[in-house]
Amino acid sequence: MIRKEYPFFYKRYAYDLSTNTLHDLKNEKDECKINEIDEEDIEMxxxxxxxxxxxxxxxxxxxPCCMKED
Ligand SMILES: [Zn+2]
Known part of the structure; x- marks a missing residue:
């Protein structure tokens, strides 16, 4: 889900600095736990x-949940 507010600002890809994991918010799954990432650890x-x-x-x-590569 694309979010408009800080720290997401409508951007599509969220990088979690604490786990070095890149998420695709357009394909976000519950398992991504985007809402549990500390906003200080997010780069968009x-x-x-x-x-x-x-x-x-x-x-x-x-x-592996939202950015499966075939
Ligand atoms: Zn994900």
Missing amino acids: YSSLSEASLMLDHPVHKHC
């Missing part, structure tokens, strides 16, 4: 290309 990206450019964390993973 509009697109995957923006996320890949800006993610300087050497270890990051895609959430």
Whole structure:
């Protein structure tokens, strides 16, 4: 679910700094527990290309619930 308020601001991809996990809010599942992430630990990206450019964390993973890769 796309959220308008801080810290989401209508952006699609939420990066959880505490677990190094990227979530797709358009495909969010209950298992993502987005609402339980500390807002201080959230970075938002509009697109995957923006996320890949800006993610300087050497270890990051895609959430298996909302970002399944075939
Ligand atoms: Zn997720």
